[in-house]
Amino acid sequence: MTSPVSGITEITEIDKLEKILPKLQTQINQGWPGTPAFTEDLIFKVRVKQDGSVVDYSPENDAAARYVQETPLVKLGKPIADGNSAPTQEPLALYKVVFNAPNGAVEISPWRGWQN
DSSP: OBOTTTOSBBOOOHHHHHHHHHHHHHHHHHTOOSOOSOSSOEEEEEEEOTTSOEEEEEEOSHHHHHHGGGSTHHHHSEEOBTTBOOOOSSOBEEEEEEEOTTTOOEEEEETTOSOO
16 A cells, blocks of 8 residues: 555555564664663654564654654664655555653554554
């Protein structure tokens, strides 16, 4: 499905999203110390290739923008500058990644939820 919001071909099939998610989770967990200095949840939109590699990300709340440097996302992908992202022909999956305060838990789910 081509997304009018992101201008990419978006992966929306549940089985593909389920296969990509653990790959993304492993990368984030490997780079995440789990002891945050922030006191608010950090919410990001993350675009991921089918192999699980992060293409780019965007902070979705003020806390995420302020504390992005404390997350592993800065080492995994590039920030989406002002909503303009690099064009790609490869289909991408969109995920919502939440770094929870104060416990440091990480929640990852498809950006549009688990749709049928």
